[in-house]
Amino acid sequence: MPRRRSKAPILIVLHQEHSTPGRVGRLLTERGYRLDIRRPRFGDPLPETLAEHTGAVIFGGPMSANDPDDFVKTEIDWIDVPLRENKPFLGLCLGAQMMAKHLGARVWRIPRVELKSAITPCCRPPPARP
Secondary structure (H helix, E strand, O other): OOOOOOOOOEEEEOOOOOOOOHHHHHHHHHOOOOEEEEOHHHOOOOOOOOOOOOEEEEOOOOOOOOOOOHHHHHHHHHOHHHHHOOOOEEEOOHHHHHHHHHOOOOOOOOOOOOOOOOOOOOOOOOOOOO
């Protein structure tokens, strides 16, 4: 019986010591991907190539892509790796800011933060007809 080749891992970049990849990580593992979790903010290196990875996800954090921290600048520059190698890349929140900045867009703070939520009745049965 031929051996089934496992999928290459997805690089996961997190920015807080105890953060996790949450739902995104769960969905990826359910689809058979292993997760290579790195935290450059705490000294984990980013790979020079994604040849051994399927793609990469950079998650959010409390910082901004405009912050002067070395790890922020390093991650912004590193985004060239998946782009150059034509690998899938997903930037979430801070990761999206970093991608925008890497591609030359301006990233700025909005003057007022509004947090909103909504509940969608996705599982509620339709109302009974009279």
